[in-house]
Structure formats: C-alpha cells, structure tokens
Amino acid sequence: MSDFEFRSNRRDLFKLAGAGAAAAATLPLVPMSAFAADPKFTLGEPKPGFILDPDVLYMNIGTTGSTPNHVLKSFNQDNREVARNPLETFGGVTPFREAIAPGFGAELEEFVISYNTTDGMNKILAGVELREGDEIVTTNHEHPGGNGPMNILAQRYGVKITRVALPVGNDQKAGDYVDLFRKAMTKKTKAFVFSAPTYLTGVMLPYKRLAKLAQKNGIMTIVDGAHATGMFDLDFHKTGIDFWGCSGHKWQCGPGGTGVIYVRNRVSKHNPLPLFNFWPTNTNNTLLTGPRTNDNAATYNVGTAMQSIGNPNYPMLKAFADTCAFWDEIGRGAIEKHDLALSLDLKNKIADRWGAGYLYSPKDDPELLSALTSFSPFHKANARVGLGQSEAETAQSTTFVTRMREEYGIVIRNTAVPVIGSPAPHHPMRISTHLFHSTEDIDRLVGAMVELTSKMAGA
Structure with a gap:
C-alpha cells in the first residue's frame, strides 16, 4: 500500500471547469463546496474517493473504471442544472480542453475530448491521407475499434494492411517489437498503427522506439491508447507519436462516453517530421483556415475543428475534466x-x-x-x-x-x-x-x- 496521500483544496465551479473570468460569466451558478474532492485520498484505499462495492474486489478497469465520488455528486447536480436551464452551455467546450490538455502534455489546438477510443481511432483514420497502394503496418492484437476503420480504408481505398504477429509471455524484449515493425515495413508503408498497451495481454509496446523508427522512414504513427490514459503519466509531445486515440472511462475513470484524441500540430525535437495532411471530421468546415505549417508553432486549430460536433453533453465533459483534475492533483507519476x-x-x-x-x-x-x-x-x-x-x-x-x-x-x-x-x-x-x-x-x-x-x- 502506498503512503502517498492527496489532500485537495476546495474549489468552485469555475476553477474546476478551467474557465477564465469571461467564460465564467455564462456558467450556471452551482455552488461546489458540497462537491469538492474528498479531503483525504490515499493510493491503495478505495474509500473515501470511490464508491466501489466493499463486498466486491473489482479488477476489471480495462473494461470500465469507477468515477470518483465527488465527481459523481457534481455530475448529478450539473445534469439537474442543465435540465432546469436548458440553454446553459458551461462556457463552451474550450475551458474543459484547456483544463485537461496540459496534464497530457498537449497544446489546446492538438487536443480533443472524444466519446471513447473507438470514436477517436475512427476520426483519426478517417482524417489521415492514405491512398490506394499505401500500406499500414499494424498487429494481430488490435482492438475492433482500430481494426474497423483500417478495414474501411482497405475496402474503400485499397490501402494494404500488413499485420505483424506479436509474441506472448515473459520471454520478450522491447527491441523485439522494433525488429518486427522494421521487417514488415516497405517503401510503400505510410503508417504504423498499434496499441500501447494492447488490450489482450497488456504488453506496453515501446512507442518511443517505434516513433523513432517511423520518423527515420517518413512514416506516421497512430496509437490506440485506450489503456494508457489514466494508467501512465503521458506527455503526448514527448512520445513522438503523431496521433493518439484514448479512453476516458477506463483507467482515467471518467464517465462513459468520454475519451481523448491527440493530433500532433507542432514540429519539435521529439518529432521533427513535417506534419502529415489531416482532414478533421467536424460540423463547421469554416474552421479549416489553411494549410498546416511545419515549424514549432500552432497551425490552424485542428483540435477546435474536431471538437465542433453541435450540442455536446456539457455535464459529461465537465465531469471528465473534474476527474482529470483529480488525477493531476494526486500526481499522474x-x-x-x-x-x-x-x-x-x-x-x-x-x-x-x-x-x-x-x-x-x-x-x-x-x-x-x-x-x-x-x-x-x-x-x-x-x-x-x-x-x-x-x-x-x-x-x-x-x-x-x-x-x-x-x-x-x-x-x-x-x-x-x-x-x-x-x-x-x-x-x-x-x-x-x-x-x-x-x-x-x-x-x-x-x-x-x-x-x-x-x-x-x-x-
């Protein structure tokens, strides 16, 4: 049992939502004192932070997590407030993205709150530029959430899918995966698509090594990180990966229907490749303001373009932001x-x-x-x-x-x-x-x- 102890400060609604003064003026005035994080949370102890059944030892977070107690209380009240005042928008989605993105080492224009990993992988693979004859190198341990959109690319556009067979068991090394991908790629390989960790055996593929291999060969990297967010202390920039599609309701323990999309929008020492062409799925095409630049500065706000989906579930988004704030204060490391x-x-x-x-x-x-x-x-x-x-x-x-x-x-x-x-x-x-x-x-x-x-x- 860890002796790490988290003691939270009581915060009001605006701080929890990450909103500035201007946005706060539009937020519903729900007092947060009753819904602040529990005054004491110790790693290794479910109470008082979580309301898990004390008679059940729940060890299936890989399917779905348990939302923290104080977030559930706030979520319920916020749903009631929106039902009472249906026009309230909590100041828009941007404050929540602003609050969450730094905890994952991402800029605002690179960060999207999605509905789950499958939603993220579909939007990423629908947006990347792949044509007939291009090749994807992936694995035989991928989730249907990634296999589905890859199959569409193969059937609709003639993209070739090459699968490497992953080892199982303890007798393996990180370098084995680099060798597998190196041997599988050809001059026509345009993307590596893989899970880190995999959902079948939990092996954490060495994504930084695979990112470097891809960069050396001008190949984009797309990672199914359903089991990464909330388990690992991720800094998306430092991973060197181009695209992440992740879950919000598994290890991050947010409410169902939440996830994370990361779209690299900067050129840096961690990934010096020029940005790959990408066409975001959105409801407002006027947000596509120009070509992506290739230096360490923001291009058009691809995150906002992808986030534009009409009328979202604001209490759900806020609950996800609250859960991420809880993780940040405990310490993701x-x-x-x-x-x-x-x-x-x-x-x-x-x-x-x-x-x-x-x-x-x-x-x-x-x-x-x-x-x-x-x-x-x-x-x-x-x-x-x-x-x-x-x-x-x-x-x-x-x-x-x-x-x-x-x-x-x-x-x-x-x-x-x-x-x-x-x-x-x-x-x-x-x-x-x-x-x-x-x-x-x-x-x-x-x-x-x-x-x-x-x-x-x-x-």
Missing part, C-alpha cells in the same frame, strides 16, 4: 508508479505459484510493463491449443471468471489471444491493478485463484 508496482507484484506471485511460462504478459523488461496482467492457470502461454480443444478451453476460462465473481467476490475477465504456432486463440484471464488497489488485494486475488484452480482440477 505517482499513479503510474503505484499501478505498475502492483502489477509487477502480481506477475511475480503468479510466476512463483504457477511459473513464468503461464504469464501471457511480460514482466522482466520494464519497458513492456503495464497494469494489465494476462495469464492462464491451466496451460502455458506458448503451448499449442488444438482446434478441437478451443471450445472446451473457452468454456474453462469463462467458468473460471464466473466462479471468481460468484464464489470469491472478485471481478476479472478473459480475452481471446492469437498465439504464434497455435491454430486457435488462447483464453487467458486479464486482471487490472489500479490506484484504489493494494498489495493486500493482490494477495487475496492470488489466494482465490490458487484455490479455484485446485477445485477445478479436481472436478
């Missing part, structure tokens, strides 16, 4: 350190009990570590799973997840992971460790999994 330390503790205890070969996630290369842990108590990661065994293996995995919830009050999930050499996907468990978890939670989880594995083996 402290959250990352806590999350990864718990994850490594879990992975080491799994390796001690079952063996490192049962891990589908790497643990020994720190660059590949994330707070998602994927493992199976029934077979090793690199074992071949026959086609005839696939149905039984799926049922076994699903039964394990169900019984963990029903018999032990622990919520995890399983995934379907393509494995090199296996004719059928494997179905390991996927476990999330986050800011409200502790080492005691890890011990409870491992003890329950050991006991349940024994029960199922003797059934």
Whole structure:
C-alpha cells in the first residue's frame, strides 16, 4: 500500500471547469463546496474517493473504471442544472480542453475530448491521407475499434494492411517489437498503427522506439491508447507519436462516453517530421483556415475543428475534466508508479505459484510493463491449443471468471489471444491493478485463484 496521500483544496465551479473570468460569466451558478474532492485520498484505499462495492474486489478497469465520488455528486447536480436551464452551455467546450490538455502534455489546438477510443481511432483514420497502394503496418492484437476503420480504408481505398504477429509471455524484449515493425515495413508503408498497451495481454509496446523508427522512414504513427490514459503519466509531445486515440472511462475513470484524441500540430525535437495532411471530421468546415505549417508553432486549430460536433453533453465533459483534475492533483507519476508496482507484484506471485511460462504478459523488461496482467492457470502461454480443444478451453476460462465473481467476490475477465504456432486463440484471464488497489488485494486475488484452480482440477 502506498503512503502517498492527496489532500485537495476546495474549489468552485469555475476553477474546476478551467474557465477564465469571461467564460465564467455564462456558467450556471452551482455552488461546489458540497462537491469538492474528498479531503483525504490515499493510493491503495478505495474509500473515501470511490464508491466501489466493499463486498466486491473489482479488477476489471480495462473494461470500465469507477468515477470518483465527488465527481459523481457534481455530475448529478450539473445534469439537474442543465435540465432546469436548458440553454446553459458551461462556457463552451474550450475551458474543459484547456483544463485537461496540459496534464497530457498537449497544446489546446492538438487536443480533443472524444466519446471513447473507438470514436477517436475512427476520426483519426478517417482524417489521415492514405491512398490506394499505401500500406499500414499494424498487429494481430488490435482492438475492433482500430481494426474497423483500417478495414474501411482497405475496402474503400485499397490501402494494404500488413499485420505483424506479436509474441506472448515473459520471454520478450522491447527491441523485439522494433525488429518486427522494421521487417514488415516497405517503401510503400505510410503508417504504423498499434496499441500501447494492447488490450489482450497488456504488453506496453515501446512507442518511443517505434516513433523513432517511423520518423527515420517518413512514416506516421497512430496509437490506440485506450489503456494508457489514466494508467501512465503521458506527455503526448514527448512520445513522438503523431496521433493518439484514448479512453476516458477506463483507467482515467471518467464517465462513459468520454475519451481523448491527440493530433500532433507542432514540429519539435521529439518529432521533427513535417506534419502529415489531416482532414478533421467536424460540423463547421469554416474552421479549416489553411494549410498546416511545419515549424514549432500552432497551425490552424485542428483540435477546435474536431471538437465542433453541435450540442455536446456539457455535464459529461465537465465531469471528465473534474476527474482529470483529480488525477493531476494526486500526481499522474505517482499513479503510474503505484499501478505498475502492483502489477509487477502480481506477475511475480503468479510466476512463483504457477511459473513464468503461464504469464501471457511480460514482466522482466520494464519497458513492456503495464497494469494489465494476462495469464492462464491451466496451460502455458506458448503451448499449442488444438482446434478441437478451443471450445472446451473457452468454456474453462469463462467458468473460471464466473466462479471468481460468484464464489470469491472478485471481478476479472478473459480475452481471446492469437498465439504464434497455435491454430486457435488462447483464453487467458486479464486482471487490472489500479490506484484504489493494494498489495493486500493482490494477495487475496492470488489466494482465490490458487484455490479455484485446485477445485477445478479436481472436478
């Protein structure tokens, strides 16, 4: 359990929204004293910051997070205020973007609040300039939210999709991924599209190394960061990546229907490539005021152009801004350190009990570590799973997840992971460790999994 402690200052509505004096004049006058952040939050303790069910150990943040208690109170009141005064606009969307963007190392004109990662990936891939014969190098572990728009590019425009087969298990290094992408790219490769971390095994692809490889070859980079925001202390500029599509409701614990899009709009030492042509999806084409420049200065405000969607859900956007403010004040670096330390503790205890070969996630290369842990108590990661065994293996995995919830009050999930050499996907468990978890939670989880594995083996 971390001894890091957060003590918040009580703030009014305008500070929470990040609005200046001019914008504040249009904000509804909802007193915030009753909805300020809880006076004490300690990493590793769900109370009082979160209202998670005390009878359930929730370890599936990779699917959806838990919105902080004080944000829920404010969200409810703000929805009621908008219902009472429907014309209120909270000063527009810009104050929320202004409040959130610095926490992710982005300029305002590069930053968009989206609806989720899938929304972000669709808007990014719809806006980049790819033509027939151009190639995308991606992986066989991508989420449908990225695969869908890539498939549209292939079917509609004739863009070629090349997939590299990712390794699983602990026996891998960050350099392996650079080699895989280097071998897959050709003179026609225009984009690298990959997840960091992946949703299937939680491996954190070495995005900075891949960004440098791409830059050396004039290739754009597009990252599905659904599991990055809220888990990692990201500085989008320093990543060197051109486009990020991220989630707001998973590890960032914002309300459902929130996410982040980053569109690089500056040339810098972290990414000296000229800006790639990009056509933002928006409802106001007059915002496209000219070509993108290629120096370290703002071009046209691509973020505002993409944010223009008509009448948004202002209470939802404000709740997302409030949650991000909570993360910023706790310290995103402290959250990352806590999350990864718990994850490594879990992975080491799994390796001690079952063996490192049962891990589908790497643990020994720190660059590949994330707070998602994927493992199976029934077979090793690199074992071949026959086609005839696939149905039984799926049922076994699903039964394990169900019984963990029903018999032990622990919520995890399983995934379907393509494995090199296996004719059928494997179905390991996927476990999330986050800011409200502790080492005691890890011990409870491992003890329950050991006991349940024994029960199922003797059934």
